[in-house]
Amino acid sequence: MSQSRALADTALHSQSRVESVSDEAGRLAAFRPPRSAYIHVPFCRQRCEYCDFTLVVGREGLVQRYLAALERQLASLRTPVEVETLFLGGGTPSHLQAGDLAQLLSLLRHWFRVAPGGELSVEANPLDLLDDARVRVLVDAGVNRISLGAQSFVDSELTLLGRDHREEDIARAVEQVRGGIPNLSLDLIFGVPGQTLGTWRRNLERALELQPRHLSTYGLTIEKGTRFYSLRNAGRLSAAPEELEAQMYELAMDLLPARGLLQYELSNFAEPGWDCRHNHTYWAGQTYHGFGPGAARYLQGTREVGHRSTTTWLKRIESGEDPIGFRETLSAEDRAREAVILGLRRVPGINRSEIQHDHGWDLDELGRETWSQLKTRGLVETTSTGYRLTRMGRLLADSVTVELVGSE
Ligand code: SF4
Known part of the structure; x- marks a missing residue:
């Protein structure tokens, strides 16, 4: 699950008031030293029809500049820090070629020491995991959790969503990581135009057959700026009826716990003990580091978000300017x-x-x-x-x- 999804629906911007930081504030959660870090990797092979995340497509030529800029931004930490959770989201971190991925993970392992028993999580797309070299890099770097963007097990739904993989690729990707990475999570989307309760059930059943430790289910939202938004406005796409979407969500809430994946959050289900620890940081209102374009961080009661344009974020870092695009201090x-x-x-x-x-x-x-x-x-x-x-x-x-x- 992306950082933006874990933080969804919490904008309180208009109500913010600035408050001075007192010594007493140091005991409050918003002022404790962070124990989690999020890294945004903004590269994708294609832009899916429903996606409004921070990313670039077809700009692989920027990867080395991105890695160099990230290194400069990470240097603001001054000294390596220990974290309980390190989460690479995007974009698609697994889209990086094996050599670039190894370089990224080595850079991150320098700045962040993941505490014993901690979580090192990477978002991945199925086709990328069919590449042995990438999987080997992830395993060798100690990645212990993969969040796999399956989204659907119905090929017509995958095509409509603009995904580049097909149903059969998901199972093959799962097999690729099964032996080396213990915690596998699958993402699924419901409320896809044309999806029925029957095809949604099939999605859930197929996902369960792969025995993931964790499953995330998201209702499709049609965001401004996406291709789905334009298609809907042009009358060429109909969103799923609200009532049907509610039935789909209820089906997930009934079926998954009955099969051992307990609901622990609105969109998330897991075997006992396999919750996403990183996202609990957000839900608990705790502090966290964030690096990369569009990445949010929350430190000392202040939320900052890296510039959402990858090229602007790059240029700002390269010219020694502040790469933060949004900043607010909460009362x-x-x-x-x-x-x-x-x-x-x-x-x-x-x-x-x-x-x-x-x-x-x-x-x-x-x-x-x-x-x-x-x-x-x-x-x-x-x-x-x-x-x-x-x-x-x-x-x-x-x-x-x-x-x-x-x-x-
Ligand atoms: S792969 Fe993920 S981040 Fe990339 S365009 Fe598709 S939904 Fe967005």
Whole structure:
């Protein structure tokens, strides 16, 4: 799962207020030293029809400049750091040729020491893993988790989505990494135009046959700037009906846990003990490093995002300018509110005493009336430690978020 997906729906930009950093703030989660790092690798073979991520296509000639610029940006760390999780997302990290991939991983292993038992995760596309040399590089570098962009096991859906692989490639890619990389995650998309409940079930069944430790399921969103957006506006593409999409999500929530992959977050299912630890950093409102174009980082209560244009990011670093394209410092209240919204994405929900300890706010100060209304409408329920989304709340998580952002 990309970083943008893990951070989805949390924008509180318009409400931000600047707050000075006091000594006392040092104990809060937003000010603790980061234990996670995200690296954005912006290269893809083609742009999929639904994708609005930061990436370039057909610009492999930029790879060496990217690696050199990344090295310069990483040097801002001054000294190598230990992390619990290191996540390479994109774009498609596996699109790099084996030699470039080895160079990238060696650079990262210099700056980040992954703690014993830590997670080193790489996003990959099926066709790239058919290349033995790339797989060997990943295994040799100690990568212990692959997030494979399967997206669908139905060839007509893959074609419509603009993916370059076919169903049979997914199983072959899985076999390639099975022996060397213990944690395999598959990404699937539901709500693809023309998809039926039957083909969605087939997708889930085929994914389960491959016995992944982890599965992510995303409802398709048609974002501005994508080819799907233009096609829909031109009346040449119809989004899946909301009701059907809800049925697909419910099918995943029923089928996957029954087959051993427990839901632990809105879009994520895993065998016990195989959650994505990196994404838990985001959902827990903790700090993290981020390097590369479009990469977000969250340090000292400030969120910064690398410039979304890969070439602008490159040029800025090469000319010694600041490569950050967006920066905001959250107020204490916004930090707490964001932690609540992100935390609610997790199935166990939010813990009142953790929010108090990590962010300095009581849950009810962040919208007593809103919590009460959400409970009355059956979207949120009380747990022994705080609040969590009900099943219906998970289906309507976007509107719960909107209400919590605006609550007093
Ligand atoms: S492979 Fe992934 S990052 Fe690249 S265009 Fe497709 S969806 Fe976007």
